[in-house]
Amino acid sequence: MKITIHRGANQIGGCITEIQSAAGDKILIDFGHNLPKGDQKAEDKxxxxxxxxxxxxxxxxxxxxxxHGDHxxxxxxxxxxxxxxxxxxMALKMLRTLKQHLWKADGLKDAAAKSLEALAHFETYKAARTETIGDISITPYFVSHSAVDAxxxxIECDGVTILHTGDFRDHGxxxxxxxxxxxxxxVPKNVDVLISEGTMLARKDEEVMTEWELLDIAEDIMDEYKxxxxxxxxxxxxxxxxxxQATRRCSHNFRWLVTDTYQGKQIQNIRNSPIRFYSSIVYRDFGFDHDKVLSDMLKDGFTMLVRDSASFEKYLEEIVPQxxxxxxxxxxxxxSGYIDPGHPAFNQSTYNFVRKYPWHLEYLHTSGxxxxxxxxxxxxxxNPSMAIIPIHREAQSDLSVLGLSPKLQERIVTKSTELTKDGHWNDTPVTIEIKD
Ligand SMILES: [Zn+2]
Known part of the structure; x- marks a missing residue:
């Protein structure tokens, strides 16, 4: 069998991994776009x-x-x-909601309509249910990430077991x-090849707080600001x-979580989850029954989700003077890179949005x-028996910073190679091809 990393071995985003069986069955895991550079859409071959x-x-x-668009x-x-x-x-529903929203935006209508046509033909998988494509079987397991339903x-193919982590975290x-x-x-399946995301390999000093810690700080801010x-x-x-949750827990707890119509639709998708943290979210849509919502906001204070968009500029121009x-x-x-003028991901429009009014500005984020x-x-x-292949990582990053045990250190694969699984039924080598 053969594993090909078409892209993602030396960059964050744009990941494409291929698994091919000896008999020629072939599947891909993810097919994303290069990440945008600041406010510019990235080129993509x-x-x-x-x-x-x-x-x-x-x-x-x-x-x-x-x-996420890079997948x-x-x-x-x-x-x-x-x-x-x-x-x-649930991921499919959220994608549809996003594309229906983009369909209304100038210049994006055609692309959004095409995307919706494609999404209408998507199939959905379920956690822990194995699907089989010829000699390849694939079983999804739920992970926590900044995207829900990740x-x-x-993957099992020709007697070789592969774990592809996708993007994940344990602090959500x-x-x-x-x-x-x-x-x-x-682990009971005895993984041979681990293909792991390594976004944080180059971000040693980045503080990673849990979503629970972030909730406490958000509550403090909401206690202080109406x-x-x-x-x-x-x-x-x-x-x-x-x-x-911070809105419900803070001392101004009569106030509402307010959204626009698009955010409200995404929350409706999220609310369909059996997980209470998501299903209990209640919100009010600023675009619906607007006068009543605004008068309650001015009386009781509010938490309002905003986006860097023309519609929110209009909302803010109405709310802020009052x-x-x-x-x-x-x-x-x-x-933080989006609003840091020294960072390659700097986004002028987001920076301008954040600085538009002399409100108190708080940075509060934790990585996905x-x-x-x-x-x-x-x-x-x-503890994979054959190889660890880092993907979704910055080019200059190095998996060896993790200080893995010597036997795992030796199994890190960053260049094309052929490996033979010990005791494999026919000793056929596993080919790993790493492009870019
Ligand atoms: Zn992601």
Whole structure:
């Protein structure tokens, strides 16, 4: 069998991993776009249809770990190439809501309509249910990430067992499931090859607080400020749950969590979860019954989720003149690089949005990715017998910073190679091809 890392071995985002059986069955895990650089959409070689079709040659199925754009982005072209696509059920609903929202935006209508056409043909998988594609079997296991309904995949092919982690962390509300899943479902299968995300390998000093710790701080801010705007991802269920719970717990607890219509629709998707933290979220839509919502906001204070968009500029121009900015905070709850002029990911528009008014500005965020300590624990616990392949990592980062045990250190694979599984039934080598 053969594992090909088409992209992602030396960059964060744009991940594409291929698994091919000896008999020629072929699946892909994720097919994402390069991450944007600041406010500029990144170039991507797979926007060239011929290049994309080359990678899809012989591929029957693409399995997506989650809905972030650096993991799923070419769904229309892949659908047109007659390749089946699979994602979690709630993830599919959230993607549809996003595309329906983009469909209304100037210049994005065509792309959004194509995407919706492709999504209508997606198949959904369920946690812990194995699907079989020829000689390849794939079982999704739930992981905690800044996207809800995200999965790692256990793949078995030609007697070789592979764990592809997708993006994951253990410091979100559902992070406790990580080691449990590894212990009960994955380690007993004797993993041979671990393909692990390594986003945090180059971010040793980044503080990683738990979502629980973040909730306590959000509550403190809401105790202090009557009016709180929150700039966070509209699809990060943990963060929205945090802001909702902090709103309920703070001393101004008569106030509401207020959203726009798009954020409200995403919360409705999140609320369909059996997990109480998500299903209990209650909100009011500023775009609906607007006069009543505004008068309650001015009376009781509020927590309002905001986005860097023209519609929110209008909302703010209406609300801000009517409130006391000394009693108002903006919680910036995203990656700090977007508002750091020295960072390659700097986004001028987000920076301008955050600085638009002299409100109190608070940075409050924690990563969607596992810190180095967790990566180390996962590698040691999974203890793959053949190889560890780091993906979704910065080019200059190095898995050896984890200080793994010598036997695992030797198994780190960053270049194309052939390995033979000890005692393998036919000693056929496993080919690992690493591109880019
Ligand atoms: Zn992600």
């Amino acid at each position: 797979f926007e060239n249809r011929d290049t994309l079709i080359q990678v899809l040659q012989g591929v029957s199925d693409v399995y997506y770990t989650h809905y 799923i982005a070419f769904e229309y072209e892949i659908y047109k190439a007659d390749v089946r696509q699979h994602i979690g059920g 999965y790692m995949f256990l 509300y559902l992070g406790g499931g990580l080691m449990k899943n590894l212990k009960c479902n994955i 009016n709180v705007f929150v700039l966070c991802s509209s699809t990060d269920a943990d963060r929205i749950a945090t802001m909702y 409130i006391d900015l000394n009693q108002t905070a903006l919680i910036y709850s995203q990656f 990715h596992a810190p180095q300590q967790t990566l180390r624990e996962v590698c040691e616990f999974v």
